[in-house]
Amino acid sequence: MVIARRIRKIRLQKSRSLAFTALDAGLTPHVLSMFEEAEAVPTWEDLENLAETLDVPTWKFFFDGPRQVVTPRLTPRLTLEELEHSHWLRARRSTAENGPWKRFKIMLRLTRR
Secondary structure, eight states, X not given: OHHHHHHHHHHHHTTOOHHHHXXXXXXXXXXXXXXXXXXXXXXXXXXXXXXXXXXXXXXXXXXXXXXXXXXXXXXXXXXXXXXXXXXHHHHHHHHHHHOHHHHHHHHHHHHTO
């Protein structure tokens, strides 16, 4: 349903007629109309052809706009840079406190995760 609305929305934003868009994408106008009315489901190849015809990336049919995707149930995760920095600090702190053996055990524990 969402894909159907987005196909039509993008097509109208580009001021393209249904018939010309369908023919340029290698579809019949009837099939494109069925996609836009959510009466049929386009294949990935159909979506790629439509995206190329409408001069948009394929992901635009699934995600609308520049805003960040909301993922409320996912736990926050550190970036690679944050992970590297936190591991480096942890290893450095342990070396200063307990010597190289403690650092080795911490690094070994981190690689097992």
